[in-house]
Amino acid sequence: MKVIEKINSQKGKPLFSFEILPPLKGNGIQSIYDSIDPLVEFNPSFINVTYHREEYTYKKREKGYLEKISMRKRPGTVAICAAIFNKYKIDTVPHLICGGFNREETENALIDLQFLGIDNVLALRGDPIKTEPHFNTTDGGHAYAVDLVQQIDGMNKGVYVDDELRDAQPTSFCIGVAGYPEKHFEAPNQTVDLHYLKQKIDAGAEYIVTQLFFDNQKFFQFVDKCREAGIMVPIIPGIKPITNLKHINFMPKFFHVELPEAFTKELLKCKTDAEVSAVGVEWCIAQSKELMQKGVPGIHYFTMGKSTATKKIVKTVF
Ligand code: FAD
Numbered sequence: 001m002k003v004i005e006k007i008n009s010q011k012g013k014p015l016f017s018f019e020i021l022p023p024l025k026g027n028g029i030q031s032i033y034d035s036i037d038p039l040v041e042f043n044p045s046f047i048n049v050t051y052h053r054e055e056y057t058y059k060k061r062e063k064g065y066l067e068k069i070s071m072r073k074r075p076g077t078v079a080i081c082a083a084i085f086n087k088y089k090i091d092t093v094p095h096l097i098c099g100g101f102n103r104e105e106t107e108n109a110l111i112d113l114q115f116l117g118i119d120n121v122l123a124l125r126g127d128p129i130k131t132e133p134h135f136n137t138t139d140g141g142h143a144y145a146v147d148l149v150q151q152i153d154g155m156n157k158g159v160y161v162d163d164e165l166r167d168a169q170p171t172s173f174c175i176g177v178a179g180y181p182e183k184h185f186e187a188p189n190q191t192v193d194l195h196y197l198k199q200k201i202d203a204g205a206e207y208i209v210t211q212l213f214f215d216n217q218k219f220f221q222f223v224d225k226c227r228e229a230g231i232m233v234p235i236i237p238g239i240k241p242i243t244n245l246k247h248i249n250f251m252p253k254f255f256h257v258e259l260p261e262a263f264t265k266e267l268l269k270c271k272t273d274a275e276v277s278a279v280g281v282e283w284c285i286a287q288s289k290e291l292m293q294k295g296v297p298g299i300h301y302f303t304m305g306k307s308t309a310t311k312k313i314v315k316t317v318f
Contacts, residue, residue: 001091002119002174004206006045007234007297014291015298016318017093017236019048021305022074029083031305038307040088042314045298047084048093048122048209051077053100056131078109082116092118093176097126098148102140103161106148110155114171122176122209123148123200134186146199149175153204177201179208179235181222185256190222194229207234209300212251214242214283215260216290237291240302241309242280244273281312288317 006015018039023031036047052074058066081092094113096106113121125145128135137143142151154160158170177200180193187193197208208231213219219237226235242251242259248267252259259267263283270276288299299317301310 002206003046003091003093003176004174004234006091007207007236010297012295014296014318015045015236016042016301016314017044017046017048017298018301018303018307018310019050019238020080020303021050022052022076022080023305024073025071025075029080032080032084033087035303035305035307036084036088038311039303039314040090042318044090046091046093046120048095048300049077049080049084050074051095051097051124051126053097053126053129055129078112078116078118081113081118085117091120093120093122094118095122095124096148096152097124098138098142098145099126099129099135100138100141102138103142103151104140106141106151107155107161110152110171110173113173119172120174120176121152122178123152123205124178144196145177146196146203149177149200149203149205156204174207175205176207176209177205178211179222179226180211180256181213181218181237182211182257184211190225194225194231197226198229198231201231201233205233207236207297209236210238211257212238212240212255212302213257214239214251214263214287215258216287218258219291220294234297236298236300237296238300238302239284239287239291240304241277241284241313242267243277243306243309245270245276247276247280277309281309284309284313285316288313292317 054070054072057069059069061067077094081094084092123145142148152173152175155171158168160168179197183190183193223235266279303310
């Protein structure tokens with residue numbers, strides 16, 4: 001079932017959903033099931049599965065030569081989506097990114113998803129690969145998420161890359177896109193970022209899931225600004241609890257978000273990961289409760305494959 005249909009038929013009760021990462025190469029599917037099992041009792045509406053493009057490493061060869069090797073550390077997004085639906089009958093949302101794909105490869109990935117009965121996709125540009133200073137468009141691929149949305153929307157209308165295809169069957173994907181309450185780090189300002197966000201909606205995206213944030217006011221202001229800019233689709237807040245000491249610096253740096261002062265005041269009193277986790281979970285519970293009171297269509301939790309903290313939150317909130 002499509003995410004947008006779930007949102008439209010929720011009857012006022014916000015949806016609970018979460019995101020997982022494919023396991024590192026060499027690990028089995030059981031680690032995925034272990035992270036989903038504790039959350040199944042809360043009836044997740046859908047589960048997102050992230051996509052991770054290739055990374056490059058250099059291996060030392062004879063005579064000191066360095067060989068550049070491309071590897072994908074977390075393959076398996078599409079297969080994991082199919083496995084989850086097969087085991088739990090819960091809808092999945094695979095992430096599809098521009099980086100590393102040309103248009104034909106994107107089309108083939110979408111055909112695989114359609115054959116597997118997957119109705120949803122989150123269309124993203126993807127981050128630059130670690131060894132490159134900025135995002136580089138793959139030859140024959142897309143530069144921005146809006147171009148990917150256009151391709152998927154085109155397939156939904158029966159338009160394929162090979163324009164000589166006759167009577168091509170239209171696909172029927174519900175397309176979600178990313179939004180940034182604290183603006184995307186590359187955008188010169190929020191107005192410009194919202195201009196491009198609107199382009200993604202105008203191109204056929206039906207809902208937005210946000211980047212994580214720790215200050216609900218930033219989310220509420222973002223929603224207001226979206227509405228002023230004519231972006232009228234449902235906006236699902238994405239949130240994540242801070243659960244260890246490293247997160248305190250990692251989260252702002254990696255996700256380009258701020259921690260509110262009142263929150264850091266409490267976090268900095270903590271001496272152990274367990275203490276940080278207790279404070280982080282409480283903060284995330286308070287965030288969730290306020291978001292629900294304000295009538296959000298759902299709350300999306302970034303579990304990053306660890307469900308213990310999310311379970312504590314969801315148990316209290318849903
Ligand atoms: P875009 O919408 O293309 O925007 C990227 C930047 O370009 C923005 O600054 C925007 O303002 C600007 N821009 C957009 N369109 C144009 C245009 N036409 N001309 C000029 N500028 C433009 N990354 C992964 O690799 N895998 C994942 O699974 C993944 N999952 C994510 C899930 C969520 C909920 C979120 C919020 C992010 C996720 N990301 C993931 C990270 C995401 O790929 C990065 O944040 C990336 O840098 C931007 O992706 P986007 O889809 O928002 O890009």
